[in-house]
Amino acid sequence: MRAFKALQQHTNFDALYEYDLSIRDKQINRLNKARSERDGQQLGQAMAKLQDAYITGENILPDLIEAVKCNMSRGEYCGIVAAASGYSSKEEFMCSEDSVVLMNILG
16 A cells, blocks of 8 residues: 555556446455355454464464464454554554465465
């Protein structure tokens, strides 16, 4: 996000590609469906264990797998990483590409 903002400041264009609203709507619907079908209490426990593993430096993979099985979203995962890294909810935080690739493999 920061890179895109910087790029926009130094160039004269509105977008790199045409944005298709139907793709956005499809993704929002998929996310809402996953959220409505998951067990919030089970997910909350899995996410808490994952955040604890990040903070203590333990192996996160078992807890990450469990949270993904509970339908944790990428945004929720990035929130855990940001919180464990000391970022407040008001600061910009971008998950690393490795994290996103891992979420794609697991989810």
